[in-house]
Amino acid sequence: MKIKQRITPFLSYCDRAEEAADFYVSVIPDSHIIRKVVNPSDQSVLTVEFEMCGMRTIALNAGQQWEFTEAFSLAIVCDSQEEIDRLWDDLLGDGGQELACGWLKDPFGMCWQVWPSVMEDWFAADSPAGLQRMFKALWQMKKLDIAALTKAYAGNE
Numbered sequence: 259m260k261i262k263q264r265i266t267p268f269l270s271y272c273d274r275a276e277e278a279a280d281f282y283v284s285v286i287p288d289s290h291i292i293r294k295v296v297n298p299s300d301q302s303v304l305t306v307e308f309e310m311c312g313m314r315t316i317a318l319n320a321g322q323q324w325e326f327t328e329a330f331s332l333a334i335v336c337d338s339q340e341e342i343d344r345l346w347d348d349l350l351g352d353g354g355q356e357l358a359c360g361w362l363k364d365p366f367g368m369c370w371q372v373w374p375s376v377m378e379d380w381f382a383a384d385s386p387a388g389l390q391r392m393f394k395a396l397w398q399m400k401k402l403d404i405a406a407l408t409k410a411y412a413g414n415e
Contacts, residue, residue: 268316269368270324275317278366279306285348286310286334331361331369335378339404346372346401360402374404380411388412 271278276294283289292307292314306317311334336342346362349372353365360373380392388411395410396402 263314266314266316268318269326270318270320270322271366272321272323273302273319274366275306275319276303278368279308279315279317281351281364281366282310282315283308285345285351288312326363326367326369328357328361328369331371333371333373335373335375337375339374342372342374342402342404356400358400359396360399362400373402374407376404376408385411 269275269278279291283291289310290308292309294303294307295305296302297304302319304319308315308317334345336345349364349370350356350362351365355363357363357369360371362370362372364370377392380389391413392407392411395407399406
């Protein structure tokens with residue numbers, strides 16, 4: 259049984275919705291374009307509905323020069339350092355910006371958190387000291403390094 263997604267993020271662009279959606283589906287695994295809605299009067303793209311890792315999203319050409327901020331980000335969990343490295347580089351694309359603590363801003367201004375799946379285990383474990391050490395290491399990084407975070411969590415800095 260397929261459960262319908264009840265909340266759908268709309269990402270608004272002045273006029274680059276199609277370009278952004280194409281970028282995201284080319285970078286994020288298990289992603290694809292679902293449909294494009296065009297303006298019948300001039301055939302320009304109004305919206306692009308796409309799916310990233312099972313999350314339906316709509317890119318909207320709003321005609322406004324709105325800016326994304328760090329107040330909203332998309333997080334992608336990675337199972338290996340190789341996956342972190344690939345997604346980090348691909349999401350930076352041409353014109354992105356490295357931020358701190360596993361965050362980056364893509365060429366369209368959207369903020370992403372690229373972090374390892376092992377962090378979910380650390381958050382669920384009852385180890386405040388391990389988390390403190392891990393966060394101390396994480397705060398010194400831009401792109402996250404699983405080996406260094408693992409060493410810090412374990413107390414083997």
